[in-house]
Amino acid sequence: METLVVAGIGLAAVAFIVYKGWQQVKGSGSCSCGNSDCCKAKTKAEDCDCSK
Amino acid sequence: MGTAGLTIALAGNPNSGKTTIFNNITGARQHVGNYPGVTVERREGARNFQGQNLVIVDLPGTYSLTAYSLDEIVARNFIVEEKPDIIVNVLDAGNLERNLYLAVQLLELERPVALALNMVDTADKLGFKIDDKKLGQKLGVPIVRTVGNRNEGTDALLAAAVNAASVQQQPIRVDYGDDVEQKIALLTQELETVEDLKYPKRWLAVKLLENDSAVNENVAALQGGTKLLLSAEQARSALKTLCGDDAETVIADRRYRFVGEVFRDAVVKDDGAENFSDKVDKVLTNRVLGLPIFLVLMWLLFNFVFTVGAYPQEWIENGVGLLGKFVGSHMADGDLKSLIVDGIIGGVGGVITFLPNIVLLFLGISILEDSGYMARAAFVMDRVMRFAGLHGKSFIPMLMGFGCAVPAIMGTRTLENPRDRMVTIFVIPLMSCGARLPVYTLLISAFFAPDVAGTVLFSLYVLGIVLAVIVAFIIRGSMLKGDSEPFVMELPPYHMPALRSVLMHMWERAVLYLKKAGTIILAVSIIVWFLTSYPSEVDFTKDYEGLTAAADTAFTETVDQKVFAPLAAELLVAENAEEQSVLESLTAEVDDVYAEFEEQTAELEEGSAELTALTTSKDEKLKQLETDNEKLYPLVAAFMDEKDKIKEVSEQIAALDTQFEEESEELEEGSAEFLALETEKDAKLTELEAENQKLFPLAVQYHELQSEHDEQIAQLEQQQASEKIAGSYAGRLGKMIEPVIAPLGFDWKIGIALITGFAAKEVVVSTLGTIYSIGEADETSAALKATLLADPTFSPLVAYALMAFVLIYVPCLTAMAVIKRETNSWKWTGFVVVYTTALAWIVSFIIYHGGQALGF
Numbered sequence: 001m002e003t004l005v006v007a008g009i010g011l012a013a014v015a016f017i018v019y020k021g022w023q024q025v026k027g028s029g030s031c032s033c034g035n036s037d038c039c040k041a042k043t044k045a046e047d048c049d050c051s052k
Numbered sequence: 053m054g055t056a057g058l059t060i061a062l063a064g065n066p067n068s069g070k071t072t073i074f075n076n077i078t079g080a081r082q083h084v085g086n087y088p089g090v091t092v093e094r095r096e097g098a099r100n101f102q103g104q105n106l107v108i109v110d111l112p113g114t115y116s117l118t119a120y121s122l123d124e125i126v127a128r129n130f131i132v133e134e135k136p137d138i139i140v141n142v143l144d145a146g147n148l149e150r151n152l153y154l155a156v157q158l159l160e161l162e163r164p165v166a167l168a169l170n171m172v173d174t175a176d177k178l179g180f181k182i183d184d185k186k187l188g189q190k191l192g193v194p195i196v197r198t199v200g201n202r203n204e205g206t207d208a209l210l211a212a213a214v215n216a217a218s219v220q221q222q223p224i225r226v227d228y229g230d231d232v233e234q235k236i237a238l239l240t241q242e243l244e245t246v247e248d249l250k251y252p253k254r255w256l257a258v259k260l261l262e263n264d265s266a267v268n269e270n271v272a273a274l275q276g277g278t279k280l281l282l283s284a285e286q287a288r289s290a291l292k293t294l295c296g297d298d299a300e301t302v303i304a305d306r307r308y309r310f311v312g313e314v315f316r317d318a319v320v321k322d323d324g325a326e327n328f329s330d331k332v333d334k335v336l337t338n339r340v341l342g343l344p345i346f347l348v349l350m351w352l353l354f355n356f357v358f359t360v361g362a363y364p365q366e367w368i369e370n371g372v373g374l375l376g377k378f379v380g381s382h383m384a385d386g387d388l389k390s391l392i393v394d395g396i397i398g399g400v401g402g403v404i405t406f407l408p409n410i411v412l413l414f415l416g417i418s419i420l421e422d423s424g425y426m427a428r429a430a431f432v433m434d435r436v437m438r439f440a441g442l443h444g445k446s447f448i449p450m451l452m453g454f455g456c457a458v459p460a461i462m463g464t465r466t467l468e469n470p471r472d473r474m475v476t477i478f479v480i481p482l483m484s485c486g487a488r489l490p491v492y493t494l495l496i497s498a499f500f501a502p503d504v505a506g507t508v509l510f511s512l513y514v515l516g517i518v519l520a521v522i523v524a525f526i527i528r529g530s531m532l533k534g535d536s537e538p539f540v541m542e543l544p545p546y547h548m549p550a551l552r553s554v555l556m557h558m559w560e561r562a563v564l565y566l567k568k569a570g571t572i573i574l575a576v577s578i579i580v581w582f583l584t585s586y587p588s589e590v591d592f593t594k595d596y597e598g599l600t601a602a603a604d605t606a607f608t609e610t611v612d613q614k615v616f617a618p619l620a621a622e623l624l625v626a627e628n629a630e631e632q633s634v635l636e637s638l639t640a641e642v643d644d645v646y647a648e649f650e651e652q653t654a655e656l657e658e659g660s661a662e663l664t665a666l667t668t669s670k671d672e673k674l675k676q677l678e679t680d681n682e683k684l685y686p687l688v689a690a691f692m693d694e695k696d697k698i699k700e701v702s703e704q705i706a707a708l709d710t711q712f713e714e715e716s717e718e719l720e721e722g723s724a725e726f727l728a729l730e731t732e733k734d735a736k737l738t739e740l741e742a743e744n745q746k747l748f749p750l751a752v753q754y755h756e757l758q759s760e761h762d763e764q765i766a767q768l769e770q771q772q773a774s775e776k777i778a779g780s781y782a783g784r785l786g787k788m789i790e791p792v793i794a795p796l797g798f799d800w801k802i803g804i805a806l807i808t809g810f811a812a813k814e815v816v817v818s819t820l821g822t823i824y825s826i827g828e829a830d831e832t833s834a835a836l837k838a839t840l841l842a843d844p845t846f847s848p849l850v851a852y853a854l855m856a857f858v859l860i861y862v863p864c865l866t867a868m869a870v871i872k873r874e875t876n877s878w879k880w881t882g883f884v885v886v887y888t889t890a891l892a893w894i895v896s897f898i899i900y901h902g903g904q905a906l907g908f
Contacts, residue, residue, distance in 0.1 A: 002386055002387060005388055006388050010582050011577075013574070017572070017811065023561060
């Protein structure tokens with residue numbers, strides 16, 4: 001059980017870092033106004049709509 | 053009930069206070085600063101005012117509607133293309149004449165406009181008496197007096213803006229003079245034939261005469277546009293012949309003339325009083341004193357961050373230490389406990405410790421920004437920046453880089469020259485951002501005396517600036533050659549930083565820091581824990597279990613021989629040889645009972661049922677031995693009592709030693725305080741000796757043997773832990789890169805910390821925290837800085853070289869993403885990665901070897 005919990009925490013951490021890295025590289029969630037809502041479901045920073 | 057939303061655009065010159073008014077209206081907390089170019093993107097907020105839903109748009113500052121830099125284009129496009137329902141033009145009352153130039157251009161757009169006469173308090177101090185009613189009448193629009201940083205006049209401004217949307221305004225019409233007006237009329241007449249025009253005809257005609265490229269493009273796309281452009285060109289040539297200057301200059305000149313007339317009619321300037329800003333600027337921007345004052349202010353800031361931050365930092369450090377101990381003592385040994393205590397608390401806890409320093413740094417930066425000093429710093433640095441082929445305006449985003457590189461890189465949008473902008477983007481990562489501060493604070497507090505700590509910190513920031521200037525000089529002279537633009541920057545008046553704004557800025561940074569600690573840093577700490585804890589099975593070079601057992605046996609034998617044997621010779625004496633033999637066997641049996649009991653109960657909690665049962669069993673066994681040996685047992689019992697006493701006194705000696713070590717840790721040997729502590733300890737030892745005269749020498753010997761044994765076991769455990777971590781995945785990875793960083797005095801642990809630091813610079817601290825927590829054999833390990841201090845790899849020189857490396861090497865992931873976005877080039881992004889890392893290596897190498905050569 002303990003091993004499962006520890007492994008779960010580890011996998012969650014890796015998934016989080018991968019997700020964050022992907023977000024940064026693709027620009028999603030990091031539009032210049034700093035509001036992640038502008039970039040939902042967008043893959044490029046250029047597609048972020050900061051007026052929303 | 054709210055009705056359909058009205059869009060209000062906040063437009064105005066840079067640093068006129070648009071964002072402060074935006075924050076006041078919407079309750080948002082956008083960053084403001086008393087220097088131009090803080091807002092480089094438009095921002096939106098909502099507000100319900102008198103039942104009306106309002107959408108407020110904060111635009112980057114612009115001096116005119118003929119935009120040059122990227123941020124100005126954002127503002128102009130919104131005003132011209134998206135046509136907000138109302139434009140609120142925020143005017144800096146202290147620089148009214150210049151601000152009115154944009155106001156007049158906005159009025160020419162024939163859109164509803166309301167004017168906010170902002171910072172009227174500053175204008176009063178500057179000696180301006182503004183008749184706002186007269187000004188409003190002259191311009192034909194409503195004017196409201198506001199003081200943004202005190203939230204004065206906000207609602208009146210909103211009311212005027214909403215009202216402006218519903219009434220027909222009679223805005224002014226600039227008289228450009230007969231010659232120009234004739235051409236305007238000609239072009240307007242031609243525009244009459246064009247359908248679906250998006251802009252007012254007169255405005256379009258003026259823009260065509262000004263040869264505005266964006267308007268030209270739009271007109272070219274219209275039916276009959278080519279003919280219009282041809283007519284405009286003819287009109288411009290005719291004007292040039294008539295006036296001797298190009299049309300754009302003539303129009304700007306006439307517009308300025310008009311603005312001047314309006315200004316003179318509505319404003320009286322009391323020239324008698326030299327204003328406060330002028331007086332202060334005589335000193336702060338002085339040719340000779342300016343730069344030293346800038347450096348002294350920075351030095352004071354970093355000393356403040358270090359000195360004041362040290363107290364709350366210690367409280368948090370103690371809190372994190374207690375949390376680690378608490379969690380550690382309430383969890384069973386195993387991977388989960390190690391993950392939580394060593395990985396999470398050891399890693400994230402180490403980073404959270406530096407929260408006070410971050411908050412204080414941003415307090416200092418906010419005060420410097422809000423007071424207006426940052427703009428002076430840029431002015432003062434202009435001469436230095438000129439050497440690098442840049443100008444003082446580039447220094448503004450660089451100063452913003454002290455906070456965070458991300459907004460700083462975006463702040464370069466205010467630079468008109470693309471080459472200046474690129475070079476500034478490339479050198480911003482060299483400005484030491486707030487995320488590096490925890491690394492510096494950790495290493496400086498561990499390896500440098502408190503009285504030089506602030507100076508060491510200051511030297512790192514100066515190193516960053518110096519390197520930025522050198523790198524800019526090299527890039528500007530090689531890859532991005534070209535002339536620099538002349539530097540024209542407005543120095544905003546000084547004002548008292550608004551408490552609310554400063555506190556808000558500090559709060560935001562604190563939240564951001566904690567958020568980072570709870571997300572990225574937490575995740576990386578967990579991964580680092582895995583990498584340093586696995587594989588759990590490592591082939592050790594020595595049989596540590598065997599060596600520990602052998603050391604235990606050797607200790608028992610030596611103690612028996614040197615401490616207990618003389619005692620036995622005195623106490624265990626029977627009347628005859630036969631009884632002596634029985635006595636010795638009985639002693640051995642009683643010893644075995646005690647030894648067995650100690651072994652069985654070593655890890656049991658006091659008061660536990662199991663301990664009670666074992667105690668009862670032991671007592672029964674002893675009782676049985678006593679019953680069986682009524683005559684001899686008292687001798688053995690006395691011997692056992694004396695043995696216990698020896699151990700007890702030995703423990704008391706050890707406690708006095710520990711207390712002395714702890715209390716004298718930070719004292720200089722031989723100092724009065726040190727000697728007083730030593731005397732106090734000696735007095736307590738003498739007292740102990742007097743109480744236990746007979747046993748004291750044996751207790752001292754026992755204590756010495758015990759200390760030697762403890763040290764031996766600790767060494768074995770430390771060696772085993774080091775071998776285990778060196779055999780882990782992190783250890784193997786670190787060993788792979790160690791040859792590259794070894795010339796800088798760094799070992800594989802530092803290498804791992806530097807790799808993970810790419811995610812965020814604070815992670816360097818958390819990674820070191822996790823690695824050293826796992827690498828420590830002692831479960832109740834000391835704070836990270838004490839652990840680093842005990843590591844032979846580290847010395848003040850290595851610590852400084854490491855801080856320089858962290859300052860210079862590849863910026864964090866987010867900064868890299870922003871560089872990619874702003875340069876729109878993977879090539880330039882890759883260039884930043886390569887050059888910063890190579891430069892970090894070279895500078896750290898010079899520091900390490902130079903320092904060694906100088907005998908540090």
